[in-house]
Amino acid sequence: MLEEGILDSQFTQLQGLQDESNPNFVAEVVTLFIKDAQKIINHLSYYMSQEVVDFSEMDPYVHQIKGSTSSIGARNMTLACSDLHQASDAKNKEMCLQALNKINHEYCRLQVKLHLIVQLQNTIFTMETNERLRGSRYAAMSMQRRFPRFKVLFGFISSFLFFQLLITKHK
Amino acid sequence: MGKPTIDHGDQKKLSVLIVDDCSSVQVLHRVWALKLGLEVHIAENGKIAVDLHRSGASFDLILMDLAMPIMNGEQATRELRAMGVDAMIVGVTAYDDGPERQAFVGAGLNACYSKPFTEFNLAPLVQVIKEINEKSI
Numbered sequence: 001m002l003e004e005g006i007l008d009s010q011f012t013q014l015q016g017l018q019d020e021s022n023p024n025f026v027a028e029v030v031t032l033f034i035k036d037a038q039k040i041i042n043h044l045s046y047y048m049s050q051e052v053v054d055f056s057e058m059d060p061y062v063h064q065i066k067g068s069t070s071s072i073g074a075r076n077m078t079l080a081c082s083d084l085h086q087a088s089d090a091k092n093k094e095m096c097l098q099a100l101n102k103i104n105h106e107y108c109r110l111q112v113k114l115h116l117i118v119q120l121q122n123t124i125f126t127m128e129t130n131e132r133l134r135g136s137r138y139a140a141m142s143m144q145r146r147f148p149r150f151k152v153l154f155g156f157i158s159s160f161l162f163f164q165l166l167i168t169k170h171k
Numbered sequence: 172m173g174k175p176t177i178d179h180g181d182q183k184k185l186s187v188l189i190v191d192d193c194s195s196v197q198v199l200h201r202v203w204a205l206k207l208g209l210e211v212h213i214a215e216n217g218k219i220a221v222d223l224h225r226s227g228a229s230f231d232l233i234l235m236d237l238a239m240p241i242m243n244g245e246q247a248t249r250e251l252r253a254m255g256v257d258a259m260i261v262g263v264t265a266y267d268d269g270p271e272r273q274a275f276v277g278a279g280l281n282a283c284y285s286k287p288f289t290e291f292n293l294a295p296l297v298q299v300i301k302e303i304n305e306k307s308i
Binding site: 010013014017022025028029032033035036059060061063064066067068070071072073 | 192193194195196198199202203206236237238239240243264265266286287288289
């Protein structure tokens with residue numbers, strides 16, 4: 001996804017903030033971003049649907065969506081927002097419409113990717129939690145009854161690779 | 172790049188007011204600030220930020236967005252400075268260099284950063300505030 005330009009290193013930093021004390025952080029930010037972005041896109045669409053576009057009224061929303069997309073690391077969508085900014089500065093309705101279409105297109109692509117990432121992170125977190133619980137149970141069992149640890153680790157790695165393949169197929 | 176850290180020592184926690192209408196940005200900036208050991212408060216727009224100060228609240232640092240409904244960052248900064256608020260007010264905006272950003276800075280900002288704003292921007296600001304506080308003791 002980094003190579004495709006959909007997400008950049010800002011998103012990687014954001015993922016790094018998720019930990020045991022904040023296990024749903026990525027999902028929380030993604031959900032809020034999608035809600036914010038949709039509201040702003042609706043406002044922009046409204047302004048662009050007017051026969052005479054009020055560019056000065058529209059301007060704060062152009063910057064809001066640019067700020068929101070850059071903060072989450074949505075690179076392609078941020079670039080599309082910059083196009084809208086330029087078009088809006090030039091008070092060119094046709095260019096604004098093209099840029100808004102591009103924003104919508106990138107927003108749709110981004111939503112698909114973000115949902116996959118959130119699902120994968122939640123799955124990994126659940127598996128890690130289960131592994132830790134199993135590990136603490138194993139510590140209480142006798143040596144003869146313990147499963148070899150590598151079987152559990154192998155299962156975890158296989159599942160992770162499976163989901164990576166799913167993501168690649170969806171690209 | 173090494174993770175930014177703050178030497179907390181025995182000092183009281185610094186407080187930050189995050190003024191931004193975008194909920195995903197609020198959450199992001201909040202987490203960066205918590206990681207750096209700050210006490211975090213959030214205002215959804217400039218008017219709420221101004222009202223908080225009118226009711227007696229004060230903060231060590233204010234992170235101020237520009238494009239917000241009801242009262243934007245420029246107006247809020249101007250009002251806070253007119254009220255005598257001398258906290259560090261740092262603009263965090265998607266506006267590039269231009270008349271809007273210049274007017275924002277001119278309203279009384281100590282600094283202005285472009286979004287995305289991260290702990291790597293925040294950590295040095297927090298360190299500066301701590302040093303200023305130490306010198307004034």
